[in-house]
Amino acid sequence: MNSKTHKTAVVRCEHFNSAHRLHNINWSPEKNEEVFGKCNNPNFHGHNYDLEVKVIGFCDSETGYVIDTKILSSIIKTSILDVFDHKNLNLDVTYFKELIPTTENVARIIYEILRTQLNETLELKIKLYETPRNYVEYPN
Amino acid sequence: MNSKTHKTAVVRCEHFNSAHRLHNINWSPEKNEEVFGKCNNPNFHGHNYDLEVKVIGFCDSETGYVIDTKILSSIIKTSILDVFDHKNLNLDVTYFKELIPTTENVARIIYEILRTQLNETLELKIKLYETPRNYVEYPN
Amino acid sequence: MNSKTHKTAVVRCEHFNSAHRLHNINWSPEKNEEVFGKCNNPNFHGHNYDLEVKVIGFCDSETGYVIDTKILSSIIKTSILDVFDHKNLNLDVTYFKELIPTTENVARIIYEILRTQLNETLELKIKLYETPRNYVEYPN
Amino acid sequence: MNSKTHKTAVVRCEHFNSAHRLHNINWSPEKNEEVFGKCNNPNFHGHNYDLEVKVIGFCDSETGYVIDTKILSSIIKTSILDVFDHKNLNLDVTYFKELIPTTENVARIIYEILRTQLNETLELKIKLYETPRNYVEYPN
Amino acid sequence: MNSKTHKTAVVRCEHFNSAHRLHNINWSPEKNEEVFGKCNNPNFHGHNYDLEVKVIGFCDSETGYVIDTKILSSIIKTSILDVFDHKNLNLDVTYFKELIPTTENVARIIYEILRTQLNETLELKIKLYETPRNYVEYPN
Amino acid sequence: MNSKTHKTAVVRCEHFNSAHRLHNINWSPEKNEEVFGKCNNPNFHGHNYDLEVKVIGFCDSETGYVIDTKILSSIIKTSILDVFDHKNLNLDVTYFKELIPTTENVARIIYEILRTQLNETLELKIKLYETPRNYVEYPN
Numbered sequence: 001m002n003s004k005t006h007k008t009a010v011v012r013c014e015h016f017n018s019a020h021r022l023h024n025i026n027w028s029p030e031k032n033e034e035v036f037g038k039c040n041n042p043n044f045h046g047h048n049y050d051l052e053v054k055v056i057g058f059c060d061s062e063t064g065y066v067i068d069t070k071i072l073s074s075i076i077k078t079s080i081l082d083v084f085d086h087k088n089l090n091l092d093v094t095y096f097k098e099l100i101p102t103t104e105n106v107a108r109i110i111y112e113i114l115r116t117q118l119n120e121t122l123e124l125k126i127k128l129y130e131t132p133r134n135y136v137e138y139p140n
Numbered sequence: 141m142n143s144k145t146h147k148t149a150v151v152r153c154e155h156f157n158s159a160h161r162l163h164n165i166n167w168s169p170e171k172n173e174e175v176f177g178k179c180n181n182p183n184f185h186g187h188n189y190d191l192e193v194k195v196i197g198f199c200d201s202e203t204g205y206v207i208d209t210k211i212l213s214s215i216i217k218t219s220i221l222d223v224f225d226h227k228n229l230n231l232d233v234t235y236f237k238e239l240i241p242t243t244e245n246v247a248r249i250i251y252e253i254l255r256t257q258l259n260e261t262l263e264l265k266i267k268l269y270e271t272p273r274n275y276v277e278y279p280n
Numbered sequence: 281m282n283s284k285t286h287k288t289a290v291v292r293c294e295h296f297n298s299a300h301r302l303h304n305i306n307w308s309p310e311k312n313e314e315v316f317g318k319c320n321n322p323n324f325h326g327h328n329y330d331l332e333v334k335v336i337g338f339c340d341s342e343t344g345y346v347i348d349t350k351i352l353s354s355i356i357k358t359s360i361l362d363v364f365d366h367k368n369l370n371l372d373v374t375y376f377k378e379l380i381p382t383t384e385n386v387a388r389i390i391y392e393i394l395r396t397q398l399n400e401t402l403e404l405k406i407k408l409y410e411t412p413r414n415y416v417e418y419p420n
Numbered sequence: 421m422n423s424k425t426h427k428t429a430v431v432r433c434e435h436f437n438s439a440h441r442l443h444n445i446n447w448s449p450e451k452n453e454e455v456f457g458k459c460n461n462p463n464f465h466g467h468n469y470d471l472e473v474k475v476i477g478f479c480d481s482e483t484g485y486v487i488d489t490k491i492l493s494s495i496i497k498t499s500i501l502d503v504f505d506h507k508n509l510n511l512d513v514t515y516f517k518e519l520i521p522t523t524e525n526v527a528r529i530i531y532e533i534l535r536t537q538l539n540e541t542l543e544l545k546i547k548l549y550e551t552p553r554n555y556v557e558y559p560n
Numbered sequence: 561m562n563s564k565t566h567k568t569a570v571v572r573c574e575h576f577n578s579a580h581r582l583h584n585i586n587w588s589p590e591k592n593e594e595v596f597g598k599c600n601n602p603n604f605h606g607h608n609y610d611l612e613v614k615v616i617g618f619c620d621s622e623t624g625y626v627i628d629t630k631i632l633s634s635i636i637k638t639s640i641l642d643v644f645d646h647k648n649l650n651l652d653v654t655y656f657k658e659l660i661p662t663t664e665n666v667a668r669i670i671y672e673i674l675r676t677q678l679n680e681t682l683e684l685k686i687k688l689y690e691t692p693r694n695y696v697e698y699p700n
Numbered sequence: 701m702n703s704k705t706h707k708t709a710v711v712r713c714e715h716f717n718s719a720h721r722l723h724n725i726n727w728s729p730e731k732n733e734e735v736f737g738k739c740n741n742p743n744f745h746g747h748n749y750d751l752e753v754k755v756i757g758f759c760d761s762e763t764g765y766v767i768d769t770k771i772l773s774s775i776i777k778t779s780i781l782d783v784f785d786h787k788n789l790n791l792d793v794t795y796f797k798e799l800i801p802t803t804e805n806v807a808r809i810i811y812e813i814l815r816t817q818l819n820e821t822l823e824l825k826i827k828l829y830e831t832p833r834n835y836v837e838y839p840n
Contacts, residue, residue: 006699008664013693017411019299019326019368024202035203037210043368046299046326048411056700062584063595064662069694070597088299088323102204104148131297131328133153134209139146140196157551159439159466159508164622175623177630183508186439186466188551228439228463242624244568271437271468273573274629279566280616286559288524293553304762315763317770336560342444343455344522349554350457382764384708413713414769419706420756426839428804433833476840482724483735484802489834490737577831579719579746579788603788606719606746608831648719648743691717691748 007123009056010066014076016085019046020101023090044088047130049106051080053114056123067122075117080110103130107138147263149196150206154216156225159186160241163230184228187270189246191220193254196263207262215257220250243270247278287403289336290346294356296365299326300381303370324368327410329386331360333394336403347402355397360390383410387418427543429476430486434496436505439466440521443510464508467550469526471500473534476543487542495537500530523550527558567683569616570626574636576645579606580661583650604648607690609666611640613674616683627682635677640670663690667698707823709756710766714776716785719746720801723790744788747830749806751780753814756823767822775817780810803830807838 021044022036032040039045053076057066087093089101095109107128115124129135161184162176172180179185193216197206227233229241235249247268255264269275301324302316312320319325333356337346367373369381375389387408395404409415441464442456452460459465473496477486507513509521515529527548535544549555581604582596592600599605613636617626647653649661655669667688675684689695721744722736732740739745753776757766787793789801795809807828815824829835 006668008667009697009700010664011695011697013695015411017325017327019324022204026202035208038366041366041368041372043371044299044324044326045297045366045368046324047297048328054697059662059664059668062586064582064660064665066664066696068595086318086321086325088321088325091323092321100204102199104150104199104206105204107148108146108199131295135151135153136206137149137151137194140149155551157465157467159464162624166622175628178506181506181508181512183511184439184464184466185437185506185508186464187437188468226458226461226465228461228465231463232461240624242619244570244619244626245624247568248566248619271435275571275573276626277569277571277614280569286528288527289557289560290524291555291557293555302764306762315768334557339522339524339528342446344442344520344525346524346556348455380764382759384710384759384766385764387708388706388759415711415713416766417709417711417754420709426808428807429837429840430804431835431837433835474837479802479804479808482726484722484800484805486804486836488735575831577745577747579744598786601786601788601792603791604719604744604746605717605786605788606744607717608748646738646741646745648741648745651743652741691715 007056008059008066009054009125010069010072011052011054012069012072012076014051014053014073014081015048016051016081017046017048018084018087018089019044020089020096021045022100022102024100025098044090049084050129050135051076051110052127053110054125054127055118056125057121067118075114079113079117083113103128103134103136104138107136111138147196148199148206149194149265150209150212151192151194152209152212152216154191154193154213154221155188156191156221157186157188158224158227158229159184160229160236161185162240162242164240165238184230189224190269190275191216191250192267193250194265194267195258196265197261207258215254219253219257223253243268243274243276244278247276251278287336288339288346289334289405290349290352291332291334292349292352292356294331294333294353294361295328296331296361297326297328298364298367298369299324300369300376301325302380302382304380305378324370329364330409330415331356331390332407333390334405334407335398336405337401347398355394359393359397383408383414383416384418387416391418427476428479428486429474429545430489430492431472431474432489432492432496434471434473434493434501436469436471436501437466438469438504438507438509439464440509440516441465442520442522444520445518464510469504470549470555471496471530472547473530474545474547475538476545477539477541487538495534499533499537503533523548523554523556524558527556531558567616568619568626569614569685570629570632571612571614572629572632572636574611574613574633574641575608576611576641577606577608578644578647578649579604580649580656581605582660582662584660585658604650609644610689610695611636611670612687613670614685614687615678616685617681627678635674639673639677643673663688663694663696664698667696671698707756708759708766709754709825710769710772711752711754712769712772712776714751714753714773714781715748716751716781717746717748718784718787718789719744720789720796721745722800722802724800725798744790749784750829750835751776751810752827753810754825754827755818756825757821767818775814779813779817783813803828803834803836804838807836811838 022039055067089096107126111126126138162179195207229236247266251266266278302319335347369376387406391406406418442459475487509516527546531546546558582599615627649656667686671686686698722739755767789796807826811826827837
């Protein structure tokens, strides 16, 4: 067996802290309250989001890397953390002007942003913890 | 790309504390001792089980949810925690009257119980930690 | 040595998710920006707060408890979580109408609220994580 | 300042898995149920206990150690883990034939056992997690 | 559904502490410095590696095990920990005389060693944390 | 009660990755091997050190801070991380040319460096994890 026979996944863990509110602008206040409960608080609440970015590819024989995690970390910082960290997802992040910032949707947007930053030969997967007991994976 | 092109996994983490004993009723005490060692203690021992329930499906465009984790948590509480928590798996939980409560078997039983509670369009996977250093995933 | 010679500390861990903003209403926007940086974002950001409530006293010989953690957990839920969780600390929690909700101040307010709920023979200490890498202890 | 001016604490973390039941033999079943709730289950339940043993003393200038953690770990294994791990605290551990195995009492018994194994010039403190959200410290 | 319809994954977590250096012997010092930065320090640096070994197969109906984790842990100790723990990967471990000990390569070597120790009917996957924020999975 | 009656502790968590070797230059190889075992490996081994820096003082009524953790983090980066991270403690860090880099001694040196950087009215305590299961606190 050699290193070309199997792909390797490399994962970099980052985090950001944001405020948000779950609210469907097409619904009545009553329906929003019924579906989203305390997550619908009009004054917002917030989370420490833990983000795991997984990049899958073949290991380069010269560097021993699938991707240099220093470079991966730098891409995440510029594309995601500078946009999401210490922000209000609903008010400050354009992607969520109309899209409800559930963990599912936040993970998908992060995927779509990072997908444009990485070589197409690399697969990409996102794991996003909203709390230590709730997380999502995209795509699955 | 839109949210319909890929499925998303949503994971809810719960825990329960149980006593158990590994013992095959068809074997001699000597063989049980040989195979299960200190896990065969007739007076039982116990664990804090950490349970991760993963539900995989397409994200609903109105709610931004694959499944509402409040509802998922409630299903887990009623179907699993109320049956397993602060119980003796061998003596109090009917599934283990004859089935040995190894982590593998406990995970499979949890899967089979929850499978009946969820819409068939949703995939289900169980991750169960018996200790921080031993866990299983079912199905794999 | 018997159980009366030393006190025992009992700790219960809880958590809540809140939005907040660091802002001194007596300062100019420039000074607020200079001191609080991105924590001064007028649209708020948020955190998963991890709270550890430590109660110190002598162990009761009949129950083997310093305090029943079910009772302690219930007091924390009613006095703290119902007031702080999924709220905006600045807008929804009266204690922070004028007091800046730094981790130091949030921990002190939690202490002062819980202090009134516990028997005076019991000592009380609060540990509050704003993020996994920043926490405070009060009193010290 | 030199290393003699302040003491240093050295902490070794170990764990054990046990079954137990909270039950006061001098009380009626009703009172036991009322006080201990599901922890009173006659068939027992169980926990992964995380144990932190803190030894405080002056650092030896030749070894740079307060105590060799290999030696400390060995003492804990022989005195505590071999007695408590994969056991039923109520049935298998003589200290709890009459003493209720609350976390408070288990921590105190561990302290009293280890106290006899360590040089008197060294201070000793025990931290014992029954679950990730409930722990005690003894003495305090 | 019965236990034969799906495979189960069993995971055992271990750890080892090693020194290493990232350095390509075919490159100039300048290129090594440019690519590997502070990881190229000629005097080495080091890590606490957390290793998760996942074994996937069908559950044995007599034991309730896919594999006895006591046996799995023993194989890992003999084949991996005794070779890697408290060692300098570059100088003490023959696999890395010419192969750069990046996390990707260390995970692959661990896979190749353990692959020879396990029954061919069992699948094997390796997860290796170099730090809490950087890990790899092999094969993927 | 007001905020002046009690002090508050503020803790900032950082980490660094280093190689080291435990070796007393005044002892024979045999005695070093006997006392330090595998930690005496002449080719070094290494760790991910987790560092918690606790600063204790009164909370400033204008900022709500004991100390700005951004400033504290910056002091730790310049004084400690830039000197210790991705280094060989024995070869690259002058403090350990003669002093054995046990966790006890590393924690004390970190204390002594940081003590000179902080206002004298602030108390300082260091907690240093060498592994998740071994840590020290200085001073105690």
